[in-house]
Amino acid sequence: MADRVAGPEIERLIQLLARLPGLGPRSARRAALHLMRKREDLLGPLADAMALARERIVTCSACGNIDTIDPCTICCDVRRDATTLVVVETVADLWALERAAVVRGRYHVLGGVLSPLDGVGPDDLNLAGLVDRVSGAGLSEIILAVNATVDGQTTAHYVTDLLAHLDLKVTRLAHGVPVGGELDYLDEGTLAAAMRSRTAF
Structure with missing residues (x-):
């Protein structure tokens, strides 16, 4: 030593x-x-x-974001589209979407993904808070912005089933070839997702 x-x-x-x-x-x-x-x-x-x-620093009681006020700055922003809720795994994902300036709605942070191998079940995520928010708000669309991993997709399916009884449009992020990506360098899963998600030209 x-x-x-x-x-x-x-x-x-x-x-x-x-x-x-x-x-x-x-x-x-x-x-x-x-x-x-x-x-x-x-x-x-x-x-x-x-x-x-x-x-x-506190955790926002409404969405799960981290800020110095509760509710957080995003939840307090009246210019946000209150009819759209973007569901993310972590605060890091929320911040990434904010940096890209592609979301004008509100967020809900799950606090992770379902992962039976790691002992993470539905009770370990902020799913009850999501159901409460969705049931009581005038939402028209839920966007599932979870990672394209096995656990992320499992979580997306679970959330979809959880909200199936509500009259809501549930969408997810498109998966496939990134901007500037070359096909030769992409893995087979990404190529398969891109082929399934192809759109009219």
Whole structure:
């Protein structure tokens, strides 16, 4: 076992950084060194921002988004189309759609997908909240914006069955060839989905 090269505070910082997605032990060590070299410009303000975030961030009781107000900024936006509800797996998916500026409706975050192998069942997701929102609102369309994975599609089918008794249009995102994609580099599943979802030219 290698000797510790830094004090316990620095080792703790490295260990915590290594728990972030996309950062392993080596990347965490580099990030920690960079933060320490830029203590005044970066480490101090980052620590302050994280403390403030920990204190003020809440989960929106309406949709499941993360914000500093409840209901969140999106739910409070009166310019949004209140007749369309976009169902996403995670807050990261919601933010991705917002960055693309393709949604003018409201959102509902499930908090994951059904995954029997991982022990995630219907009670572990925000499905009851979805049924409550859909039953009580003047919605005309539910857009299932879940990932094109096996678990994502299983979840989409479950949600569709859950809402089948309501007079609502339930749609899902199209799957297939991405913009700028070359057929030679795509996997067979993507090509098959693209062929099934083909449209008139």
